[in-house]
Amino acid sequence: MTGKKLSTLVELTKAAEVGLDLSKELVKAFPLKHPLQNRFRTLIFALSISNPTLRTLLLDDKILMTKFVLMEEKDLASDDAKIKMIADKEYAMQAKRTDAVLEQQLKKGVMNSLYSCGRCGSKKISMYTQQTRGADEPMTEFYNCLECGKKWRICP
Numbered sequence: 039m040t041g042k043k044l045s046t047l048v049e050l051t052k053a054a055e056v057g058l059d060l061s062k063e064l065v066k067a068f069p070l071k072h073p074l075q076n077r078f079r080t081l082i083f084a085l086s087i088s089n090p091t092l093r094t095l096l097l098d099d100k101i102l103m104t105k106f107v108l109m110e111e112k113d114l115a116s117d118d119a120k121i122k123m124i125a126d127k128e129y130a131m132q133a134k135r136t137d138a139v140l141e142q143q144l145k146k147g148v149m150n151s152l153y154s155c156g157r158c159g160s161k162k163i164s165m166y167t168q169q170t171r172g173a174d175e176p177m178t179e180f181y182n183c184l185e186c187g188k189k190w191r192i193c194p
């Protein structure tokens with residue numbers, strides 16, 4: 039056998055051993071069929087596609103199998119996915135703020151709108167809608183002049 043074939047055979051043998059250990063630990067940790075299947079799918083996805091670093095750590099015995107089986111999804115994610123999750127969480131928190139739309143528009147610059155400010159006459163107006171009353175009532179429109187800061191709302 040050549041050296042390359044031998045190293046591939048050793049890697050495959052190690053992967054098979056890890057697979058057996060994984061299945062044993064999964065059955066111990068999740069004795070019921072449905073949770074076992076869900077957990078198995080989660081771990082296989084993490085090892086196959088989403089996190090090659092995790093796969094390497096597992097094959098090199100740097101993560102205990104008992105710990106790996108019980109890892110949360112956020113810990114199974116790759117570094118890129120973790121960064122994206124943090125960014126998505128931050129975006130969701132920002133979206134809950136009523137002034138988030140205004141802040142985003144100020145960052146990227148707003149084009150002239152159809153409305154004009156009653157105080158300064160500027161057409162640089164920020165607008166967002168929000169449900170402030172019952173679901174059967176129309177949404178309230180909030181306006182903000184980006185030049186002088188005047189705020190007003192229209193409740194149709």
